[in-house]
Amino acid sequence: MSLPGSFGELTGLLGKFPGVGQKTARRMAFFLLSADPTWVSSLAESIANLRERVRSCRECGNISTDDLCGVCANPSRDRRSICVVESQEDCVAMEQSGVFGGLYHVLGGRCSPLEDEDVPAESLDRLRRRISEHGASEVILALNPRIEGDMTAFLVQDSLKELDVKITRLSYGLPVGGSIGYADRVTLHIALESRREVKEEE
C-alpha cells in the first residue's frame, strides 16, 4: 500500500530535510500523530512564520529578529576583532561554542567557480567599511577547511589588501573535510587559539 493521503504527503515533505530518509520521515510523522497537540501546533506555526520573523542583521549579516543582532548590539563585544564566516549557520556554530568575544561578518557565499558561486561584492564592501569604522586590528577568517574555503580566504585577503589590518585564519586543527557547523567545541577552541597570521608573499 501507499501511505494514506495526508499522512503520506507529510512523510514526503519531511523526507526533504537533509539527512532524513524515508524511514526517519515516517517515524517523525508517527511521532507528530501521537505527540502533544500544543507542541504540534507550535511547531506548525513556528515553521509557517519563520521567514517573516527572522531576518539578517544589517551589520554582520547573521540571523536576527531585529535590525541589529544580539552580538552587534552588545557594547561589551570587542569591536577590534572581526571573525569572517561563510554562512549564518557557521556563525551560530562559532558563537554557540562561546570561544570568541569579537564581532562577526557573514559573507553570505563562498568562492566556488565549479558550482558558479561567489562571495557577494556588497558583503566585501561592507566588511571593509566595518573594519574602518570599528578601527579593527584583526580579521579572523573562520572558513571551512576545504578548497572552496581556501579560495574564499584568498578572495577576502585580496579585498582587504589596502587596509592596515592583521588577517589570521583558524588553524588546521579543524578536521580536514569536515565543516564548521558540525565541529565540536574543543576543536573550535583549539582552532581559534592556534590561529595564524596570513603573510603576504614578498
Added chain:
Amino acid sequence: MSLPGSFGELTGLLGKFPGVGQKTARRMAFFLLSADPTWVSSLAESIANLRERVRSCRECGNISTDDLCGVCANPSRDRRSICVVESQEDCVAMEQSGVFGGLYHVLGGRCSPLEDEDVPAESLDRLRRRISEHGASEVILALNPRIEGDMTAFLVQDSLKELDVKITRLSYGLPVGGSIGYADRVTLHIALESRREVKEEE
C-alpha cells in the same frame, strides 16, 4: 549567545523529535530558512492539519483517511489470515515490505506491567469479532522480539483460546544480511534452537 527569538524557538521545537539532537535541529531550522517557500508552507500546513485528516480504520485500527483503510476496503486481500501488530507504525512497516497479503489488526498497546501499559480490552474484543466474521483460519503475531512482545503474545493467545484458529508468530533468528560476529548472544541462542534441517534434493 542564545539563538534569536523565533529561530531559537523553532530549533527547540524541532529538537523534540525522536533522534533529533541540538545540532540536527539547528541544521533543519537553517534548511527551513533557505528552502523553497512552497515546501515550507506545505509542511507547516500538513503538520497543523495532520490530526484532523488522519484517523484510525474502524476495523483494523491502522491509519486511514477514511472510515475503512485501504487494506480493509480491498476485496482482493485474504480475509482468512490476520496479522496482529502492536502499533500503526509496525503495521505500516509490515505492509510496505509487501510480504503479506491478508488483513491486519493493530492492538494499539502492548503488555508491559513495568511501564503500566496494557493492550486495550476493546481491541481484543474487536479482534475476536473479526476472526469470527471473516472465518479467519490463521492469526499471525507480528510482535516485537522483546519481553513485552512475548507478554503481549501470551495475552492475545489467551484471549483467543476459545476460538478455533491457528496462531503463529514471526520466527526469531539471524537478520538476513547481518553477520554472526555481530549478533547478540540471545539471538544466536534462538537461531540455534530453532535451526532447520537442510534437505538434500532428491
